[in-house]
Amino acid sequence: MNPAYFWIVLGLSSVSWFIYPLFLCFLSLIRKNAPWTEPAEWPSVSVLVAARNEENVIARRIENLLAQNYPGRLEILIGSDSSNDSTDEIVRTFTADKVILFRSPERIGKPLIIQELLKLSDNDIIVFTDADTEFAVDAVKELVLPYGNPGVGCVDGSRMNSLDGTTCESTYWKYEKTIKKLCSRLGVVLGATGAIFSLRRNLFKPAAPNRADDFELAVMTRVQGYSCVFNERAIAMEQSPSDSSQYRRMVRIVSWMVISCVLLMGKALKKGNILLFLQLLVHKMLRWFSGILILFATVLSGILAGTPVYAIIFLLMCSFHLLAAAGFFLKNRLPSRLLFPYYFWLMNIASIVGIFRTVAGNPVEMWEKEIMEEDN
Numbered sequence: 001m002n003p004a005y006f007w008i009v010l011g012l013s014s015v016s017w018f019i020y021p022l023f024l025c026f027l028s029l030i031r032k033n034a035p036w037t038e039p040a041e042w043p044s045v046s047v048l049v050a051a052r053n054e055e056n057v058i059a060r061r062i063e064n065l066l067a068q069n070y071p072g073r074l075e076i077l078i079g080s081d082s083s084n085d086s087t088d089e090i091v092r093t094f095t096a097d098k099v100i101l102f103r104s105p106e107r108i109g110k111p112l113i114i115q116e117l118l119k120l121s122d123n124d125i126i127v128f129t130d131a132d133t134e135f136a137v138d139a140v141k142e143l144v145l146p147y148g149n150p151g152v153g154c155v156d157g158s159r160m161n162s163l164d165g166t167t168c169e170s171t172y173w174k175y176e177k178t179i180k181k182l183c184s185r186l187g188v189v190l191g192a193t194g195a196i197f198s199l200r201r202n203l204f205k206p207a208a209p210n211r212a213d214d215f216e217l218a219v220m221t222r223v224q225g226y227s228c229v230f231n232e233r234a235i236a237m238e239q240s241p242s243d244s245s246q247y248r249r250m251v252r253i254v255s256w257m258v259i260s261c262v263l264l265m266g267k268a269l270k271k272g273n274i275l276l277f278l279q280l281l282v283h284k285m286l287r288w289f290s291g292i293l294i295l296f297a298t299v300l301s302g303i304l305a306g307t308p309v310y311a312i313i314f315l316l317m318c319s320f321h322l323l324a325a326a327g328f329f330l331k332n333r334l335p336s337r338l339l340f341p342y343y344f345w346l347m348n349i350a351s352i353v354g355i356f357r358t359v360a361g362n363p364v365e366m367w368e369k370e371i372m373e374e375d376n
Contacts, residue, residue, distance in 0.1 A: 077121060139236060188276070261284045
């Protein structure tokens with residue numbers, strides 16, 4: 001077999017994880033986004049929260065938002081996605097405090113709830129967050145600060161786990177946060193964190209009429225010619241999810257985002273934004289397929305193992321996979337640094353399942369709270 005096949009597959013699997021960050025480092029040295037300046041007048045802000053059976057957290061969430069240290073006007077809009085607990089009644093107790101409730105009589109999903117909430121507001125800046133998230137006291141202010149630069153269209157915040165411990169999400173987030181910082185220097189952050197991000201209201205343009213998630217909305221601001229930045233001082237805190245919960249969350253996200261990514265790549269090409277097209281291809285598509293590519297590379301190195309160099313590579317790759325298996329069975333006994341192979345495969349298997357669900361025409365379009373929390 002021609003060894004070139006192995007190197008091509010290995011190269012494709014490495015582009016998103018190694019070559020892409022190095023390229024961003026190089027670009028950030030020769031070109032930087034314009035510095036942020038405080039707005040002359042703080043714009044009015046609407047905070048949108050989609051909620052489904054959140055009676056245990058919705059009061060605390062509203063109180064947290066009302067306590068924000070924001071110099072301008074701020075209103076809170078809660079969208080109840082046909083909640084069948086006491087979520088609606090709890091929200092109504094706050095309606096005198098600049099809190100607006102919208103209730104959908106039937107289940108329509110978060111994207112459409114967000115679009116319904118947007119119809120109730122005409123404020124300049126929209127902040128998106130979740131019902132089970134807690135903002136730092138200056139979070140909204142930090143989300144709005146970069147808009148002093150008129151070229152900024154979207155601001156991504158920093159999500160932190162409120163509980164101690166290492167999970168697949170926290171391990172992955174350390175790596176992703178570094179990527180976001182590099183992208184932010186260039187104004188080319190790709191996507192946003194659903195728990196905390198903002199954008200200019202006039203740039204709210206989903207990739208398709210029935211869509212409005214964090215990834216699409218952030219990227220669409222760049223399609224429209226604006227920059228997307230990351231402010232790590234805009235902090236949101238959430239409880240650390242279990243690995244199984246995070247796995248299901250990743251399946252849902254990828255199964256939904258694959259379609260988004262294809263739509264956005266087409267829009268980027270139409271606008272002549274080659275950098276955005278390549279980012280979507282490398283940072284999203286190739287990363288989602290990196291697990292499959294690694295498996296192919298392992299098989300190909302095994303076929304070529306008659307040569308010492310490839311035999312060593314094959315043994316190293318097999319060791320990586322075995323360490324991932326050890327992490328699955330011995331997670332609480334291994335040092336956190338040795339758990340990376342386990343976390344890598346947990347996230348990549350979720351990506352593969354999400355892609356297959358999309359191809360099968362069965363994406364996970366609606367989040368179910370009881371599924372996410374059953375083993376926390």
